[in-house]
Amino acid sequence: MSERQNVLIIGGGIIGHSISYYLNKSGVSAMVIDKQESGRKATRAAAGMLGVHSENAQANVFYKFCERSRELYQSLSQELFRLTSINIGLSRTGMIEVALCEEEKNKLRDKKAFFPELEWLEGEKLSEKIPSLNGSGAVGLHMEKDGHVEPTHVCEAFKRAALHFGGKLIEDHSVWGIEKNEQGYSIQLGNETLLVDRVVVAAGAESGPWFEATGLVDPMVPTKGEYISIKPKKNIWDETLFFRDFYIVPKPDGRCVIGATTKPYDRGHFPTAGGLSELLNHVFSVFPTLQSEPLQDCGAGIRPGTKDGFPIIGEHPTMAGLYFATGHYRNGVLLAPATGELMKDLILDKKVDSSITGLLSPNRLVRKGEHSYEHSN
Amino acid sequence: MSERQNVLIIGGGIIGHSISYYLNKSGVSAMVIDKQESGRKATRAAAGMLGVHSENAQANVFYKFCERSRELYQSLSQELFRLTSINIGLSRTGMIEVALCEEEKNKLRDKKAFFPELEWLEGEKLSEKIPSLNGSGAVGLHMEKDGHVEPTHVCEAFKRAALHFGGKLIEDHSVWGIEKNEQGYSIQLGNETLLVDRVVVAAGAESGPWFEATGLVDPMVPTKGEYISIKPKKNIWDETLFFRDFYIVPKPDGRCVIGATTKPYDRGHFPTAGGLSELLNHVFSVFPTLQSEPLQDCGAGIRPGTKDGFPIIGEHPTMAGLYFATGHYRNGVLLAPATGELMKDLILDKKVDSSITGLLSPNRLVRKGEHSYEHSN
Amino acid sequence: MSERQNVLIIGGGIIGHSISYYLNKSGVSAMVIDKQESGRKATRAAAGMLGVHSENAQANVFYKFCERSRELYQSLSQELFRLTSINIGLSRTGMIEVALCEEEKNKLRDKKAFFPELEWLEGEKLSEKIPSLNGSGAVGLHMEKDGHVEPTHVCEAFKRAALHFGGKLIEDHSVWGIEKNEQGYSIQLGNETLLVDRVVVAAGAESGPWFEATGLVDPMVPTKGEYISIKPKKNIWDETLFFRDFYIVPKPDGRCVIGATTKPYDRGHFPTAGGLSELLNHVFSVFPTLQSEPLQDCGAGIRPGTKDGFPIIGEHPTMAGLYFATGHYRNGVLLAPATGELMKDLILDKKVDSSITGLLSPNRLVRKGEHSYEHSN
Amino acid sequence: MSERQNVLIIGGGIIGHSISYYLNKSGVSAMVIDKQESGRKATRAAAGMLGVHSENAQANVFYKFCERSRELYQSLSQELFRLTSINIGLSRTGMIEVALCEEEKNKLRDKKAFFPELEWLEGEKLSEKIPSLNGSGAVGLHMEKDGHVEPTHVCEAFKRAALHFGGKLIEDHSVWGIEKNEQGYSIQLGNETLLVDRVVVAAGAESGPWFEATGLVDPMVPTKGEYISIKPKKNIWDETLFFRDFYIVPKPDGRCVIGATTKPYDRGHFPTAGGLSELLNHVFSVFPTLQSEPLQDCGAGIRPGTKDGFPIIGEHPTMAGLYFATGHYRNGVLLAPATGELMKDLILDKKVDSSITGLLSPNRLVRKGEHSYEHSN
Structure with missing residues (x-):
């Protein structure tokens, strides 16, 4: 992806702002759009546990993704404070x-x-x-x-650090429709239209209709x-x-x-x-x-x-340039750093661990009977 | 009591402001003092029930005092609205x-x-x-x-109506001591001293020390x-x-x-x-x-x-000019109008129903062995 | 419109619930849908003035609509209290x-x-x-x-009175699309689909996209x-x-x-x-x-x-059964009763005052140059 | 002072709880009493600046006391977290x-x-x-x-750390009077009486009457x-x-x-x-x-x-065992650690820096004409 490309992230929760932070820091221009104020939905209600072990019964692929994310918080805590003066409240009291x-x-x-x-x-x-x-x-x-963080502080710090690296933010605006065209996507925002190269749906519990509208099974x-x-x-x-x-x-x-x-x-x-x-x-x-x-x-x-208990992170099986990063259930705070990092790598076509991308890919949401994807699950 | 006399009411809850309203309306200059903001303690926590029957098992003297108070709300509702534009939320839905x-x-x-x-x-x-x-x-x-009112609205309306009739209000000041002298009482307020003719203790759950300090049994x-x-x-x-x-x-x-x-x-x-x-x-x-x-x-x-389940309303048995209007337990909102009216009548030496003043008088708090009041209970 | 027909109202503000109240009371089954909690947007922020004269410089058609609405509050105040025990705080202090x-x-x-x-x-x-x-x-x-009411109380009272008459309410759900079919409209709600006879857009400041999506100029x-x-x-x-x-x-x-x-x-x-x-x-x-x-x-x-300073109230020029009731600017509280009454009359095909329906009709939003609609203004 | 002695601290703000923390940690049994909830008055309203230089124009005795206090926060931050899991939000961003x-x-x-x-x-x-x-x-x-802390967190952490070391806390109780007797002080608390060896008045802006009541000039x-x-x-x-x-x-x-x-x-x-x-x-x-x-x-x-711009910290000139720790104006948060440490040293008869105790001593409040202290100012 060339630097002139840009990404629209739908949803200003902790996941959306983490993705924006990682992308903008890497030189990709990313913009977050939220229909109300950032960080007010699941992010605000979360307790902020970093429960790598409470959320996993075995040391499998998903466990490692969780562990990676918890470890990222260690360095993020300092970096986000340096960039934004916000203390994310990282506590490793066990x-x-x-x-x-x-x-x-x-x-x-x-x-x-x-x-x-x-x-x-x-x-x-x-x-x-x-x-x-x-x-x-x-x-x-x-x-x-294991320990915990302050979810609203993390979200605010990701948001401001992304803005620091040139990111953009539109609050109080709903997305009324997206349309794929030759160059990328055209986004209808009230009475404006945005043209972007890529779109990431990070709309938390309200992501469902974006699956339906793009031909996938709604997993939410x-x-x-x-x-x-x-x-x-x-x-x-x-x-x-x-x-x-x-x-x-x-x-x-x-x-x-x-x-x-x-x-x-x-x-x-x-x-x-x-x-x-x-x-x-x-x-x-x-x-x-x-x-x-x-x-x-x-x-x-x-x-x-x-429905299957795992997040949906990855590119749409047929619509290139459309990504999902949602479905984190009660692990959104824990997984925000690793999700942001992974999405950044996917968008920049970096090498990623195929065991985790395979597990979380939206490919598992292709409708049965639509043969071309049947065995890609 | 001559018109030049004035009364200090200690406590800016619904009881204190009701007394101030009735006194000022009758031409007696009364001032309420509260250690913080008016109407924030028991008044604010009250549900506002006018439960004449739920609070009484029989149609006795106390029942009639409750009933009188409930009936006073009927006309007060209109009068207070006229004077203050505050709607006390009187509801007689039963x-x-x-x-x-x-x-x-x-x-x-x-x-x-x-x-x-x-x-x-x-x-x-x-x-x-x-x-x-x-x-x-x-x-x-x-x-x-029976029905209910909005206690904070009633208290605010009494407060403003009393001010309308020339009443005074000091908030955010504690009374540090009162002393009886020849003309009346001297009140220490932080670094000022007030001279008043009469004092009414309407300090709700914090009235106890005023009984102790004036030689009575603390009934609270x-x-x-x-x-x-x-x-x-x-x-x-x-x-x-x-x-x-x-x-x-x-x-x-x-x-x-x-x-x-x-x-x-x-x-x-x-x-x-x-x-x-x-x-x-x-x-x-x-x-x-x-x-x-x-x-x-x-x-x-x-x-x-x-301790005996009844309010204490009336003059101190030995300290002339010192009154109590407290101990309303969960009937403070219901009884505020009748208490205000009764205190006004007592202070103006009007004729009052001796059955209710006998029941509620502080005379029952004289320490045993202090013979002169022993049989006045 | 036969009694088996039903109406979906998009938007649970004071306008939407007023319409629902008038329809359900008249025997038309109406349902309100709101994407969050009812009455939390413009309704909650409104001061509640019934400023018939402050909002009008002359006694014209719109003035009369305002005056009618203010007068409706007089009887509504009692009726809503009877039905819901909610006091709408009607005050006619001028x-x-x-x-x-x-x-x-x-x-x-x-x-x-x-x-x-x-x-x-x-x-x-x-x-x-x-x-x-x-x-x-x-x-x-x-x-x-003139005077004022408590906007959130009015909205809650309309809501509950509509439920009393058999109305329905869905909160916390977004409408993701509506489609006209032979019998009426099909509404996509997350993972459900509703079939209704008629739709009323009462989405306040967020109504714009519904005009665009149905071929009209967005007036918001x-x-x-x-x-x-x-x-x-x-x-x-x-x-x-x-x-x-x-x-x-x-x-x-x-x-x-x-x-x-x-x-x-x-x-x-x-x-x-x-x-x-x-x-x-x-x-x-x-x-x-x-x-x-x-x-x-x-x-x-x-x-x-x-854009022209007037609400949009009436049926869509080409899509029968789709209505708008929005654009009340700062008169939503004042006009809620008259808007509810008018929409009920329009839906029931009652005789209405054509001077006001002409003034407020969505016909003025037909796109110029799209000839087929040009003379429908 | 022997270990069986105990201290009552009047006032549960950041100053009172800091003193309780230092005393209890040193083996002196200290109890804080507050008339409402701890940390709700000046402590809660404070911004938490540690403005050693903004509050001082010269590097004098008072400056050094401020600097000492700011430095104490450095180690307190870790110790209080270890004892209470509360993060006091120490930020040294300048x-x-x-x-x-x-x-x-x-x-x-x-x-x-x-x-x-x-x-x-x-x-x-x-x-x-x-x-x-x-x-x-x-x-x-x-x-x-210089930097800042979160005042309510500091206060809560001092409070809990004091309790950890055996301290006591009584909230929602007013002190109605103190009386010196042979062994120490007798404290009237509603209907109870406490006997303590020493008393510290740390009542912030409400300390005034304690000076008056003990024969000093009220400096507040x-x-x-x-x-x-x-x-x-x-x-x-x-x-x-x-x-x-x-x-x-x-x-x-x-x-x-x-x-x-x-x-x-x-x-x-x-x-x-x-x-x-x-x-x-x-x-x-x-x-x-x-x-x-x-x-x-x-x-x-x-x-x-x-009145003279300096706190009052030290023992009453004539009533042994009665101390003041108040008058911090806008430096209460900055000076809480050093005040707690100093009071602990005074009560334990440790050697203290006489330049600072001289500056802050209540001796300067002796009434003129009461000759014995005239030249101790």
Whole structure:
């Protein structure tokens, strides 16, 4: 791709701005368009866990993609601060996945077998780490390299760093249609038309229609998640805790974010009374002492889930120059750096790891019976 | 009391401003002092129910005081709007007290016997009024004259109407001490001193030390109450509903305020995670369909409870010119008009109903063994 | 139109819900769809003035449409309360348009000539009404029947009353395309398709692409307006005041809403520092005493302006069953009732006043030179 | 002081919690009492500048106290994170003091003479650092070691670290009186009485009455300051900028906090419309491009100013065991660590630098004519 080419990225969440950052830094002129304000949807509702191990049961291809992304945060933290004075809140205080019943314990033992470097915690060792835990017999797996970031800070920092490298941003504008022509794509924006070489759809839970409109199967499963946060009067533990029914992320301002419900195909923008009550009942069964702590806030976000559980990252099977980078479900914050880097490499025709691009390619969304792509899955 | 006299009212809640309104309107110059902004404590946390019948089991002296106060709101609504352009949100859509178990039903039957004019609801009659109620066998008592107001609007309107009649207001100042002298009272306010003829303590849950400091028994039981509000997508019922463990007040903007927990001697300014969870669990057991509705906000307030359950309204037994108007527990909004009117009559030496002044007088707080007041209780 | 027919209304602002209310009440099944939560865009940012006279210089056709709408609010206020328990905050405290310089005074004199029933205020008469006005020589025109409502309450009440009459509502869903077929319209909603008989575009400032997509000239001029509100410590005046550069609306909770800047083609969702500063500088030049009052909040909304200054209400010139009800600029709240009533009459083929339907018809948007439609204007 | 002794600290702002942290860490049992929630008054309103050079014109005793405090933040940042997982947001991106007119430039030249290590910026050097500055001829002084912290995070971290070391905290309780007795002090708290060995008054702008009540001259000048924050769409500069009429602090989340007005003896809790307008007019005269940026929030705080401009830190001249640590005006955040350390040393009878304790001692508040202290000023 020549330098005069340019890329339009549809969607100003953490994924879109990460792609814009990597592209503009590499000399490709990229512009992000968002229908409202950047970083206000799933990005804002995310707790920011970098849960490489909580999100993976085995050290497979996808695990390595997650791990790569977590490692990228290490250098990004400094570089983004240097470029933008924004502190992304990277914290590597570790995570502990806790199992309470036999079934969960068996799963955790399997995970320990796959990741022998993780530390097994039980008995006193566990209760020393999490003194207030109400569950004799609980066991835990300590993932000391995992941690969390502040999603809205990361998104704002990517956005500003991209602008620093010459990127562009249009907020408060919807894309009303895209059309392929000889040179690239023509984009209809209210009463203007933009001509660009390439388009990346990074529209999170609202990406579905772009698949339909370009002849693919819509893989999206918009999935509402609700969270609450409390602000304990004193520090209780340092690590992010991960249970089957909820997680707790201690944030750098003293809040603990507790998430999250899972409501497939629910696009509602609001947290429900029942969802929050369900979360609280789960939490109190394990941490009864949290009942006396102040509730701080609550919210909801729509995660961009997919039918097969994997993101869609790559070029459209038949429309050259149209890319997808969506479907990150609850791993959008974790995977933003690796997704941005990968998209930049794909657009610049750099050599990429074919095992991960194969796994995530939109080729798996070609409609059955449309023979030419049938065996490309 | 001559017109040149003036009154200082300590506490800028709904009670303090009501007293100021009635005094200034009658030509007595009254000034309210609040340590922060007016109307931000119990007044702001109140749901605004005018629950004459839900708060009383019999048509006794206190009931009549409540009823008088509710009736005063009728004319106040228009007068305050005329004077201040503030709409106090008076709504007389009625209340229904609902009984679910036998014990509650017996109490409700007793109440019906005392108030034969109230309508008994059961079976279809009840489910027509409250279609979503999940409780076969429930019975209800319909109090059609009761309703609710917007407490912060009432407080703001009293405040502005008092100013209109020449009243004064000092916010953001604490009273550091009061001293009786020959002419009246000397009040220390940071680095100023005020001289006034009379003082009214209307400091809500923070009134306690004023009793102690003037030689009386401290009757106050500060009692935290927590509430949440949800905003159902459609209208479900019109009436305020009153259950043993919670109430629901439909507000004029479409929210339903659900209250309230009861935590004696808890002065905490924040709603706890456990308190809200407890409320939600109560509500969902009766209205399971509310689980899918959006949660709007939550909060907490400290009610000025008292040991014998009645407000303290009247003059200090030994310090002439010092009055109390506090201890309204959860009836501060309901009783604000009648309290203001009564205090005005007491200060102007008007004839008042001795049955109510006897019941509420601070004389009952004289320390035992201090013989002169022993039998005045 | 037979009763089995149904109508889809695109846009859940005050206009869309008013139409839904009038249709459902008349037995036509109507459904509102909004891409996010109802009533959050221009409706939420509106001050709610019912400025029949401030918005019109002469008693012409449009004036009468405005007046009709204001009068409808009178009965709606009670009916909506009865149906939904929501108080729409109708206040008829009057408006005063104030002229400071000669040019403005001349315009005001002309207006007085057209509307002789309005009261002319100058000298003491004016300063009695607005004591704090810093402008000797100012004159005013008193419009005592005008007033204001609470826009979000009106919208919520229309929404719930429509649901009461069997209406439907889908929030958090975007319309991705509409297609005319033999029976009516097919609507693509994410991964579903709806079939409806008729469609009404009531999408406010985002209506533009629907004109383009259906072959018409896009008439929309999205125009950002910013506002602030302050909460004076005491009541200053009762009327809404209307100046050349700003207006002040006293709200029923004691706030004064001060609006509004005018930024054509600015779709930004946020209030700018410069816009608010400009407003404050205008206000303080006339009311210097407001400088010491507390600032409460601020915001911005995008008004659906149009190129010729009039709303677009009526059926598409060539696509039968497709209607527009948009372009109300800053009169959306005022005109919501009359627009709902008119759309209901159009859809039910009732007799309507052709002078107003002629003025507002989308026929004026047919592209010139596309001869087949040239004479349909 | 023996280890069984204990200290009550009145006031839960950043000063009170810092003292509690240093004391508890040293084995002295200290308890903080706050009348509401910790860290909500001046601490919350502070921008968090560590302006050692902007606050001092010469390298004198007070300058060294400021410098010491700034240096303490370096190690505190890590230690507090280790103890509490709270990130205090320490940023050492430097400050630039800018002079626009001749008078300001002369002062800045004097400062440069006193602090030769600071970098002088003019012409291109300055406009490179601050490209958007609208002021030809402006000069600047670059203080590269200064920076800022997040005041509420620092306060919360001190609070939790103190609790970690066994400290105690009572919120939502007012102190109604203190009385000296043989062993120490008896403290009246609503209906309880506490007995403590020593008392520290760290009540910020509300400290005044404690001086009066203990026979000293009240030195306090409560001084309201108002601020606004905007969130520029892109990064403009990294340093904190300091002008005569305002400052701008870039925060780690992308906001720029602009402060602050100065209103002596104004205790109002709210930002005024006029105060914010004044600030904005100052800012726009230097940075006109900021007019188009979004306004984020605004607020007000009451700074604990003093008549001679210096804090009051030290023991009461006649009441042994009663200490003051207040009057930090706008340097409370900067001086919190050094104040905590100094108070700890005073209470533990450690050797302290008598030049600074002499400067800040409450001895200067002895009433004239009360001869025994006359020459101790």
